[in-house]
Amino acid sequence: MPKRITPLSETRVRTVKAKADAFKLFDGGGLFLLVTPSGGKLWRLKYSFEGKSKLIALGTYPETSLAAARQRREKARKQLADGVDPGAVRKAQKQADTAEAEVFEVIAREWHAKFTPTWTPGHAVTIMSRLERDLFPWIGKRPINQIKAPELLAVIRRVESRGALESAHRIRTIAGQVFRYAVATGRAERDPAGDLKGALPQPREKHHAAITDPKEVAPLLRALDGYQGHFVVKCALRLAPMFFARPGELRNAEWSEIDLDEAVWNIPASKMKMKQAHIVPLCRQAVEILTELKEVTEASRYVFPSGRSFARPMSNNAVNAALRRMGYDKETMTGHGFRAMARTILDEVLHVRPDYIEHQLAHAVRDPNGRAYNRTSHLEERRKMMQTWADYLDGLKAGALVVPFKTAKR
Numbered sequence: 001m002p003k004r005i006t007p008l009s010e011t012r013v014r015t016v017k018a019k020a021d022a023f024k025l026f027d028g029g030g031l032f033l034l035v036t037p038s039g040g041k042l043w044r045l046k047y048s049f050e051g052k053s054k055l056i057a058l059g060t061y062p063e064t065s066l067a068a069a070r071q072r073r074e075k076a077r078k079q080l081a082d083g084v085d086p087g088a089v090r091k092a093q094k095q096a097d098t099a100e101a102e103v104f105e106v107i108a109r110e111w112h113a114k115f116t117p118t119w120t121p122g123h124a125v126t127i128m129s130r131l132e133r134d135l136f137p138w139i140g141k142r143p144i145n146q147i148k149a150p151e152l153l154a155v156i157r158r159v160e161s162r163g164a165l166e167s168a169h170r171i172r173t174i175a176g177q178v179f180r181y182a183v184a185t186g187r188a189e190r191d192p193a194g195d196l197k198g199a200l201p202q203p204r205e206k207h208h209a210a211i212t213d214p215k216e217v218a219p220l221l222r223a224l225d226g227y228q229g230h231f232v233v234k235c236a237l238r239l240a241p242m243f244f245a246r247p248g249e250l251r252n253a254e255w256s257e258i259d260l261d262e263a264v265w266n267i268p269a270s271k272m273k274m275k276q277a278h279i280v281p282l283c284r285q286a287v288e289i290l291t292e293l294k295e296v297t298e299a300s301r302y303v304f305p306s307g308r309s310f311a312r313p314m315s316n317n318a319v320n321a322a323l324r325r326m327g328y329d330k331e332t333m334t335g336h337g338f339r340a341m342a343r344t345i346l347d348e349v350l351h352v353r354p355d356y357i358e359h360q361l362a363h364a365v366r367d368p369n370g371r372a373y374n375r376t377s378h379l380e381e382r383r384k385m386m387q388t389w390a391d392y393l394d395g396l397k398a399g400a401l402v403v404p405f406k407t408a409k410r
Helices: 010-015 066-081 086-097 104-118 121-139 149-161 165-184 192-196 214-225 231-243 247-251 284-297 318-325 337-348 354-360 379-397
Strands: 023-028 031-035 041-049 052-060 264-267 278-281
Touching: 010 066, 023 066, 031 066, 041 066, 041 086, 052 066, 052 086, 066 086, 086 104, 104 121, 104 165, 121 149, 121 165, 149 165, 149 192, 165 192, 214 231, 214 337, 214 379, 231 247, 231 284, 231 318, 231 337, 231 379, 247 318, 278 379, 284 379, 337 354, 337 379, 354 379
Parallel strands: none
Antiparallel strands: 023 031, 031 041, 041 052, 264 278
C-alpha cells in the first residue's frame, strides 16, 4: 500500500531549514519542495508522460507561494489529462521571447497549447502526434519565416508516399494553421501551405460502413440485445442506434451531462465536432437502459467507463470490436454507421423532416438568412422524432411489418 503523503502547510514551507544535503518535502500529486544546502526552496513537479518520468520547475519560494505552486500543479495535471506534455508547453512559453521562438516546432507547440482547451482530448493528442511524426523531424528546427511552399510540399510528399493521401491532406491543414498563427503573432509573413492547394490529388471519399435496409437492421438489433460481452459495452451497443451520436461523443458521455428526470443528454461544446453544445432528447427506452446502467457505473465520472478503470471511458474501439465479435465486419457495419442508419431510415421510411434529422445529427443547419440554429431549435419536434425512432426500432426487433426500403413512398 502506497505511503500516505501529508500535504504541506505554509508554515512548514516557510520555517524549514537547510541541511548539509538537498532534501525534498512532498505535497502530493507529484509536487514537492526541493530544499538546497544553500537554503534555496524550489518547487518541482514530477509526472509521467507517454511512459516516461519527467520533472519540471514550478518556481521558487517565497516568490511562488504554496497555493500558487498547487495551482500550477493542477494546471499541469489538466494538460496531462488532455494528452499534452506540460514540459513541452513550458519550453515553448519560455522560448517565446528568444530567437529560438521563431522556429517551426516552438511556434507549433505554442499554437497547440493555446488551442488545446478548445479541442477534445483525443483530438489534441492526434494533432500533436502528427506534428511530432510528420513535421517536426523535417522542418521543426527551421526558422518559420524561411519555410517556403516547395520545402513544405516535400515534407508532405513523404506522408503521401506511405499511401496515406488523406493523412497528407490533414498534415497540410495542420501546417497551415500553425503558419497562420505565426502570421497573426508577427513571426511569419505568409502561409506557404495555402500555396499548396491543388498540389495533392484528392483522396477518394470514404463512407463509414452502415446497414440501412430495415430488413437487415432487424437482426442487427436482436444481435445487440443478445450481446454476451461486458455489460457496459452491451448498454452502449443498445443505445447507439437510439442516440445516433458520434462514437466519441457516446463513449465520453458523463453522468453529469445526463438528466434522467428531464430525459435529456446535454453534451458540452468542448466535446462536439462543431464546438457547439448539443442536446440529445432521451426516449423512454434510453431512460430505462441508462437507469439500469447507472446502478453499475454511477461511481464513475463516465457513463461507459473502461472495463479496466472507472477513471477513464471505454476504449474508442469497444463498440466496433463488439460488432466484429457478433460477426459484422468493418465493411458491413461500424459504430459510426448508426448515424447513417438513422439518417437514411428516418428520411426514406419514416419521412421525418430532413432539418430535424440534421439538427439531431449535430450537423451545421442554417436558417433562410444563413444563421446557425441554436441547440434548442425544434427540440420538441426532435423529442417526438427520437421516441418515434425508438418505437420503430422496437417494432423491427419484434418482427413487426417493415416498409420495404426500396419501395418506400413519400
